[in-house]
Amino acid sequence: MKRDSRLSGVLHVLLHMAEAGTPMTSDALAKMMKTNPVVIRRVLAGLREHELVCSEKGHGGGWTLCRELQTITLHDIYLALNEPTLLAMGNRTEAPGCLVEEAVNSALNQAFQDAEALLLARFRTVTLAQLSSDFHQRMQARGFSGIHEHSIFSDNDTNSSEE
Amino acid sequence: MKRDSRLSGVLHVLLHMAEAGTPMTSDALAKMMKTNPVVIRRVLAGLREHELVCSEKGHGGGWTLCRELQTITLHDIYLALNEPTLLAMGNRTEAPGCLVEEAVNSALNQAFQDAEALLLARFRTVTLAQLSSDFHQRMQARGFSGIHEHSIFSDNDTNSSEE
DNA sequence: ATTTCACGAAACATTAATTGTTACGAGAAA
DNA sequence: TTTCTCGTAACAATTAATGTTTCGTGAAAT
Numbered sequence: 001m002k003r004d005s006r007l008s009g010v011l012h013v014l015l016h017m018a019e020a021g022t023p024m025t026s027d028a029l030a031k032m033m034k035t036n037p038v039v040i041r042r043v044l045a046g047l048r049e050h051e052l053v054c055s056e057k058g059h060g061g062g063w064t065l066c067r068e069l070q071t072i073t074l075h076d077i078y079l080a081l082n083e084p085t086l087l088a089m090g091n092r093t094e095a096p097g098c099l100v101e102e103a104v105n106s107a108l109n110q111a112f113q114d115a116e117a118l119l120l121a122r123f124r125t126v127t128l129a130q131l132s133s134d135f136h137q138r139m140q141a142r143g144f145s146g147i148h149e150h151s152i153f154s155d156n157d158t159n160s161s162e163e
Numbered sequence: 164m165k166r167d168s169r170l171s172g173v174l175h176v177l178l179h180m181a182e183a184g185t186p187m188t189s190d191a192l193a194k195m196m197k198t199n200p201v202v203i204r205r206v207l208a209g210l211r212e213h214e215l216v217c218s219e220k221g222h223g224g225g226w227t228l229c230r231e232l233q234t235i236t237l238h239d240i241y242l243a244l245n246e247p248t249l250l251a252m253g254n255r256t257e258a259p260g261c262l263v264e265e266a267v268n269s270a271l272n273q274a275f276q277d278a279e280a281l282l283l284a285r286f287r288t289v290t291l292a293q294l295s296s297d298f299h300q301r302m303q304a305r306g307f308s309g310i311h312e313h314s315i316f317s318d319n320d321t322n323s324s325e326e
Numbered sequence: 327a328t329t330t331c332a333c334g335a336a337a338c339a340t341t342a343a344t345t346g347t348t349a350c351g352a353g354a355a356a
Numbered sequence: 357t358t359t360c361t362c363g364t365a366a367c368a369a370t371t372a373a374t375g376t377t378t379c380g381t382g383a384a385a386t
Binding site for chain 2: 372373374375376377381382383384385
């Protein structure tokens with residue numbers, strides 16, 4: 001079964017937005033994520049409803065974070081993504097009339113619920129600020145000199161194009 | 164994202180096989196699971212490779228459990244299903260060149276790995292014998308009198324058809 | 327022997343979910 | 357008034373999963 005990478009993708013996007021300081025367009029984000037601008041808008045529209053990001057039209061418009069990094073947890077983002085499925089497995093049917101099915105569901109549900117609870121608990125403990133801090137540490141470790149250079153984020157990002 | 168219910172389904176099937184005593188045909192199992200006999204064969208073929216079930220052709224043939232219930236854990240079955248994905252979410256890319264991505268992956272992977280480990284640990288502790296025992300307790304609780312009746316397993320199962 | 331029953335396996339079809347794309351509208355700045 | 361950007365709906369493409377058909381093989385019943 002294929003894994004949903006929207007949470008991972010959104011985190012990537014939000015951290016880049018935090019670094020940018022200025023609004024980032026759907027086009028720019030789409031290129032970073034190697035996807036389509038409309039897909040970016042679709043996902044960020046959900047975050048906007050939860051007031052995690054703001055969008056502005058017109059010249060100089062685009063997407064910005066509208067809350068402090070340290071106030072946004074992974075759980076907030078998970079909620080803003082509309083609580084996507086966490087586990088790839090589930091029971092065949094709920095509301096079974098079959099006693100075998102009931103016994104099976106009961107055993108599996110205990111395991112599934114505990115795993116979900118663990119994940120959500122973790123999500124609550126991680127803030128965007130922590131991820132950002134981790135990112136900056138990695139930059140230090142890679143010998144970033146302190147002021148703007150090419151390829152701050154990656155060897156592939158070409159957003160620091162012609163200057 | 165849709166959940167994979169093969170584990171749940173296989174458990175259902177195996178417990179019914181355990182109750183039956185005699186070989187069960189793919190057709191009979193398919194009707195129970197409201198699916199196609201070929202689908203049943205596909206799934207059980209994997210279990211056969213791991214020597215959890217045996218199949219026999221011809222009259223009186225079908226599928227039987229070939230190990231004792233108490234020796235089969237959910238983890239054995241999970242392995243026999245070829246270790247299906249446990250979590251519905253994953254990282255956008257591994258092997259990132261982007262430091263933001265690295266920071267994100269690192270944080271998420273910790274949570275994901277812990278949740279997976281929890282699930283697998285649980286799977287190791289549960290045997291088919293326990294599920295079977297749970298099933299029998301549920302039968303008692305429903306007032307099963309002790310000898311064969313109609314609808315042992317469910318109000319829907321029509322395998323105890325004309326007698 | 328022949329028929330019937332059952333699995334084995336490959337090829338193909340269908341379905342459902344996700345993702346990508348196009349097109350057009352509306353607001354804001356240059 | 358032109359350009360930039362998001363908003364939205366409709367549509368297309370892709371992919372994974374599931375279901376179906378068909379024919380082959382072995383085993384038991386007749």
